[in-house]
Amino acid sequence: MTGSGNDFVMLDARVSTPADWTAEDMQAICAQGTGVGADGVVFVGPGSRPGSARMVYFNADGSHAAMCGNAALCSTTLAARLGVAPAAGMDLETDAGTYRSRTTEPGRAELNLAPVDPPAAVTRLQLAPGERQAVLGRVGVPHLVVLVEDVDDLDLMERGRALRFDPALAPEGANINFISNGSGTAESPVWRMRTYERGVEGETLACGTGAVAASCAIVEWGLGQLPVDIQSRSGRVLTIRATKRSGGGGSRYNDVWLVGEGRMVFRGVIT
Numbered sequence: 680m681t682g683s684g685n686d687f688v689m690l691d692a693r694v695s696t697p698a699d700w701t702a703e704d705m706q707a708i709c710a711q712g713t714g715v716g717a718d719g720v721v722f723v724g725p726g727s728r729p730g731s732a733r734m735v736y737f738n739a740d741g742s743h744a745a746m747c748g749n750a751a752l753c754s755t756t757l758a759a760r761l762g763v764a765p766a767a768g769m770d771l772e773t774d775a776g777t778y779r780s781r782t783t784e785p786g787r788a789e790l791n792l793a794p795v796d797p798p799a800a801v802t803r804l805q806l807a808p809g810e811r812q813a814v815l816g817r818v819g820v821p822h823l824v825v826l827v828e829d830v831d832d833l834d835l836m837e838r839g840r841a842l843r844f845d846p847a848l849a850p851e852g853a854n855i856n857f858i859s860n861g862s863g864t865a866e867s868p869v870w871r872m873r874t875y876e877r878g879v880e881g882e883t884l885a886c887g888t889g890a891v892a893a894s895c896a897i898v899e900w901g902l903g904q905l906p907v908d909i910q911s912r913s914g915r916v917l918t919i920r921a922t923k924r925s926g927g928g929g930s931r932y933n934d935v936w937l938v939g940e941g942r943m944v945f946r947g948v949i950t
Contacts, residue, residue: 680721680757682749683940684884684913688717688949689757692724692733702741708949709739715949718876718883719747723754725763731770731777732758738878746775746819748790748887752941755780755788760943775819786942790887792935795921798824798896804847807838812900816892821853824889824896830859830873835882839875852877856889858897861910869908869916870897885911887937894919895932915940 680689688708700720709717722735734754736747751771759766759782766782771790779791798816801823806813809832813825823842827833839855842848854876861871872893874886894907906920917939921932 680753680943681940682752682885682887682942683911683915683917685747685749685886685911686717686884686944687719687721687750687753688715689721689723689753691761692722692735695722696724697722697735697737700737705737705741706739715947718879719744719750721747721750721754723757723761723763726770726772726777728770730764731772732764733772735774738876740878740880742878743774744820744878746773746888748792748818748889748891748937749885749939749941750887751778751780751790752788752887752937752939754941755790756782756786756941756943773819782941783938786940788939788941790937792818792888792891792937795891795895795932795935797899797930797932798822798892801847804842804845809833814896814899815848815853816895818888818891820888821848821851822886822889822892823848823853823855824893825855825857826896826900826902827857827859830857830871833857833873835873835875839882840880843875843877843880854886854889856886856893858893858909860902868903869910870903871910873912882912884913885915885917885939887917887939890917891919891921891935891937894921898923898932 726733758764798814890909897903921935
């Protein structure tokens with residue numbers, strides 16, 4: 680399945696569970712050229728209650744991750760297709776929490792995420808020339824959002840890897856999301872994003888939770904208002920809706936929705 684170019688090997692957890700797989704198995708199946716080729720492996724099955732589904736996500740290197748937004752959109756589509764949970768609305772259980780999700784039309788889904796704290800500056804993080812500002816946010820997993828003039832004019836592999844392993848982000852590291860203003864109108868711009876993803880240790884064509892973190896950063900920097908459209912490297916657009924509320928000495932983004940693709944590309948049997 681693909682979520683805006685973020686692609687996954689999806690498994691029916693009623694047939695095959697994570698216990699059946701080693702990290703080496705996952706690396707082999709995700710390998711380009713010799714395996715299926717994917718950014719991760721996702722197990723989808725029934726949740727703990729009727730009408731709920733459960734998603735367990737692993738990166739291409741076989742490491743476990745608590746959450747992946749595009750994998751959650753794909754899991755919503757697959758859970759409905761398998762009859763595990765209703766398409767009109769389900770509780771999607773992940774290792775980062777339980778979220779409401781639903782399919783909206785063939786190949787598309789919406790995910791209602793937990794409230795998100797505003798991203799914050801990172802002390803001791805040194806920016807390179809051309810990087811205007813950066814903040815760290817957490818949307819299930821950590822994301823560094825870096826504002827640049829043009830995402831096409833950077834060496835993503837070199838700079839992304841350097842930031843991903845920067846001591847200022849230790850010990851977890853983070854996904855590195857570079858953003859720049861792209862097409863659209865002055866009233867409704869479409870931002871562009873490229874991602875260096877930990878666990879994949881390379882560029883992925885989209886990052887759903889990274890798009891949410893980037894949208895919050897855009898608002899915090901005063902560069903735009905919600906909803907925000909983020910064009911992924913694949914050219915497909917993710918839409919982020921949320922409401923920023925202040926109170927109790929701070930602010931949070933509530934009623935956060937990630938809207939995007941969750942499309943089945945092909946079905947098969949792994950031999």
